[in-house]
């Protein structure tokens with residue numbers, strides 16, 4: 496693969512692509528949304544570190560993951576695309592990373608850049624990390640702080656510990672016991688990836704457990720990792736450093752965070768009946784389904800099974816009358832990327848939906864708390880933000896409108912297009928180009944189900 500590409504130029508400075516979702520007839524059909532983004536990033540990065548070959552099927556070919564693939568190639572792996580979603584990574588082994596000869600550009604992706612900073616931290620190489628205007632605004636100190644303690648040198652950084660920044664990995668990384676100050680699987684994963692090269696036990700303690708794909712993949716690639724409960728909602732993860740990872744096959748299931756959009760659309764558009772196949776049902780990712788069921792959603796779990804070490808299922812979703820509920824703060828990590836589309840579901844639910852503990856939404860691709868609130872306002876939906884809580888008052892009849900500002904954020908764009916499918920006047924959004932970061936087939940897939948979306 497070619498090394499660092501001008502990914503940011505491709506979507507950071509490109510002309511915005513507006514779109515309008517119209518009130519649509521029933522959505523019907525059976526679809527498989529693309530592969531899980533979190534698992535896809537990790538499969539490539541583990542492939543880079545491992546001895547031998549990692550063959551990946553079902554890889555998400557969205558811009559975020561393609562940027563991670565380019566970074567893996569720039570750091571020395573042989574990365575080949577064999578067919579749709581079918582990739583092969585020939586790894587460099589635990590100390591084999593080579594210094595890239597250009598800036599590593601992660602585009603819009605927090606996961607890509609933060610995990611790769613962890614990967615480089617325990618390796619004697621120097622690399623510069625960058626991204627688009629959205630990624631340059633996001634906080635990186637949450638990762639730099641523990642990595643410094645493990646021996647990484649921050650050679651250069653933009654103001655406030657932001658991108659672009661240059662790291663020099665450690666020749667002799669030290670193991671660390673680290674309690675994460677924010678619930679973040681990206682921070683946990685960066686520390687664990689750095690810990691692979693550190694002799695001794697690297698321990699990450701989380702007060703609120705986050706998605707566990709890194710822990711699962713460490714074990715799958717042959718590392719010694721153990722997990723214990725910590726307090727009522729937390730976990731303690733221990734990795735024995737110094738192991739050689741061995742390349743392993745990875746089958747990527749469908750992304751529950753992408754499935755959330757057609758799922759909520761089917762709930763909201765009268766007469767809909769949609770089946771979403773192969774959806775990953777990892778319990779650290781299913782908070783939205785739990786919440787929607789509490790709201791009265793008709794979601795049937797068909798054929799739950801285990802595939803490639805993850806539980807997956809087909810979900811049959813039918814139009815439902817929803818009622819407002821209170822979503823507890825401790826559920827946030829298991830549905831962190833789903834709040835924009837949950838707020839859309841809440842707009843059609845009877846009564847108030849109270850979503851608590853959303854501070855982390857402020858540091859995503861956009862300030863999602865503000866962007867969701869603004870979008871709800873534009874569409875005539877009563878709501879309020881109280882501290883870190885969002886409260887939406889729903890009704891059976893929603894006006895819609897636009898243009899909703901999406902702020903370089905794929906999930907804001909998809910959530911408000913879903914709203915438009917069930918709103919009287921439809922909804923227009925200012926830019927759908929960032930949808931390509933996580934769900935490049937979103938528009939054709941939604942249209943195939945019966946959604947009327949003009950772009």
Ligand SMILES: O=C(O)C1=C[C@@H](OP(=O)(O)O)[C@@H](O)[C@H](O)C1
Pocket residue numbers: 532533534605606678679680681682684706831832855
């Ligand atoms: O580890 C991951 O793959 C991710 C973790 C979450 O971010 P945080 O770790 O910042 O919560 C999530 O929002 C992101 O889409 C993917």
Ligand SMILES: C=C(OP(=O)(O)O)C(=O)O
Pocket residue numbers: 603604605606607832859860906933
């Ligand atoms: C927050 C997200 O991704 P990332 O942090 O990788 O940019 C997301 O996909 O909603």
